[in-house]
Amino acid sequence: MPNHHILITRPEPENQLSCERVIAHGWHAASLPMLAIEAINDPQKIAQIRSQVFNIDEFNYVIFVSKNAARLACEWLDQCWPMLPIGVNWIGIGQGTTQTLLDEGVPAIANPGHTTEALLAWLKPVKMRDQKVLIVRGHGGRPELGQQLEDRGAKVSYLSLYERKKPLYHAQTFFMLPDINLIWVTSGEGLTHLSEYVMQHKPEWLSLPIFTPSERVNQLALELGWKKASCAHGADDTSLINATEIHTGL
Incomplete structure (x- = not known):
């Protein structure tokens, strides 16, 4: 597959890192993020975030739902906690999120699997x-994790550190891309944005192989009209690369 192009749709800054790993494998990468991550910058909300981080030692579990949640939370922890509090269980959903925490000195553990559903199990x-339990996430994230933990008797709070927005692209953006042979998506929201653009500018892409991070997102892809959706069982680069290698026979 050396002459084939993989479309990488994860948000920055992770998109660039994924492209570098794809290129290191001898493949071609095309970057087209389908989510824009913007740290919350409203002064009133920032004051609330700071207060929550100062009180993070009150929680038994702190769960990070994404790399961006982990990255931004570590910046806040550096400001508020020169030494991390003792007695907190730090958990990342997925290996990539957990590794982001470990790289910043947070002694996090990962649940087996890569999804909210796997964490709950x-x-x-x-x-x-x-x-x-404190769930660190983007504003308006999926409610299932918190709801099910509350059903089990946990006392759940949320720390929202960023907003997810749909990037603005024009028709020219799609026509300037190389011929795409395979697509990676890493979230249901990113898939929805991609599908909206594809229906408008590149409907033929619906016949391309597309790899999704979970069975939930894979089912969504099929419902949105993607004909060759496959689950990579993880949003991290390693899972997507392994799925791509199996698909291409390389």
């Missing part, structure tokens, strides 16, 4: 009763 209900 791993956190035994009896252990969550009356536990204080």
Whole structure:
């Protein structure tokens, strides 16, 4: 597959890192982020974030839902906690998120699997009763994790550090891309944005192989009209590369 191009749609700054790994494999990468991550900058909200981070030692579990949540949270922890509090269980959903935390000195552990559903299966209900849980995420993230933890008796709070927005692209952006042979998506929201653009500018892409991070997102891809959607069982580069190698026979 040396002459084929893989479209990488994850947000920056991770998109550039994914492109570098694809190129290191001898493949070609085309960057087209389908989510824009913007740190919250409203002064009132920033004051609330600072207060929550100063009180993070009150929680039994702190769960990070994405690399961006982990990256931005580490910046806040550096400001507010010269030494991390003791007694907090730091958990990243997926290996990539957990590695981001470890690289910043946060002793995080990852659940087996890469999804919210896998995390819920791993956190035994009896252990969550009356536990204080902080979910670090983007504004308006998926509610399932918090709802199900509350159903198990946990006391759930949220720390929203960023907003996710649809990037603005014009028709020329798509016509300037090389011929795409395969697509990576890393979230349901990014897939939805991509699908909207594809229906408008590149409907033929719906016949291309597209790799998704979970069965949930894969089902969404099929519902949105993608004919060759496959689950890579992870949003991290390693999972997507492995799935691509199996698909191409390389």
